[in-house]
Amino acid sequence: MSDRNIPADGIGMHLYTMREALAEDYPGTLQRLAEIGYRTIGVSGRFGHSAEEIRSYADAAGLKIVLEHVGYPRLTDDWAGALADVKMLGGEWIVVPSLPEELRNPDGFREAARAFTAAGQVAAKEGLKLLFHNHGHDFEEVDGQVLFDILLNEVDPDLLGFELDLYWVVNGGKDPIEYFEAHPGRFPALHVKDMAEDGTFADVGTGTLDFAAIFAHAEAGGVRQWLVEHDAPTDAWESARTSYRSLNELRY
Template sequence: MRFTSSASAPSTRRAFLGASVGLAAALAAAPSTARAADAQSLRRIPRGGIGMHLYTMRTPLAADFHGTLERLARIGYATVGVSGRHGHSAAAIRGMLDATGLRAVLEHVAYDTLRGPGLPQALADLHTLGAKWPVVPSLPGALHTPAGFREAAREFNRIGQASREAGLGRLLFHNHGDDHAAVDGEVLYDILVDETDPELVGFELDVYWAAKGGADPARYFVRHPHRFPALHVKDMAPDGSFADVGSGVLDFAAMFRPAHVGGVRQWLVEHDSPADPFATARNSYGYLAALRY
């Protein structure tokens, strides 16, 4: 069963980056008066939409959860995505969030927990955190076939229905690079997009992994409106490794231009292996707060 129009054909990373570079060159060549006029109509990310996915901060969180949240709030972050509780209960984390003025918008919960008897408690914990969306962070490797992703799509619809009935938002899925692979002529990620109910299932698109896997985030925003309420925003260094947002090769301005069509409401910074998590937090926030697109 297909719930949306035909799947988007993935672009190569080279084509995506090449198009972005071409767009930047064209803008640079425009007359200064035209650029000034255009600047008045450019979008910016709402300050309330700039968040931190807490996996980035896992090392300092393990040492001082409350103090880490305080520092993120001082930098300017408004929201967080929870990924690992470091021994704290959902209620304790909610108390620390409230004390620092931060707001949880989602939590990553293992697929096997959500598809099993742990689902009611996971949804109750989301309420406690004050978050809206349960997120499947990844699918088991054994499911990385068309049949496996179709099985997951059916489970996603069921979990999404339970989430909505519990007064929460849609179930979201967080992608990695291999989710964008073509297997037996079918792009795995597109199976999830096409065969889940848009009212029950959305996507937390990790733009780094999408580009790494050969997909173009902007195409997904346009071809599948309102399916992408949250993003993981991480940058790619020239060698393909992770980079602080704004310091790598991804053209976020071009990528985010149709983000409103995709329904994006949260831009969550992530870096999988930061040398200095707080430097990454400061650098990435500064770039996103200043970005115009």
């Protein structure tokens, strides 16, 4: 197997893409995703369902839940409960999707690094790994310091990994390959999200990002899950089908 090869059970859907369908029919949506070919999912929003119910829907569809997004305030507001829910879902990673706006500065990122260290220690004791999901603004440079790099450099790799959103890395002016090579093993999950010519979101394979080149370095980054995402699809199901086909073609 080359480092360009994506395992079949590594192709997933981050469910934020499907939020309108999930609100109407959560179990039916998971069934349809499985029929398209997706094997894993990342949970983002419960839509009134319990972790136990969502796990049952995923099991019925033959999908494995690999992670859930949990808001930054949960680090100090029932973190034990958040971890228990991810374990109930069958996930391996608990993901903080963003930092509060007031922390988007060097001091704030250092505060977050301390919070992630403490939360990551508790997660590890429960057999889970804490990840952080990036946006474009996380790559802002302040006084010569890239904000995102503060987390990379100040939190032990055993306590914090990253769900690297490829669109937002490029939007932030950085190169995902450079991160894979400079920080091996830190990026177990990806958000595979494409960028249109005008800089907006695009279905995977229809935009400007050179995923083949990026994925050739994924092994160095420690990537194990390639989760499709589109923040604003015109037709979520068409986006899901197109993105799956494109990602599946890159397996070979």
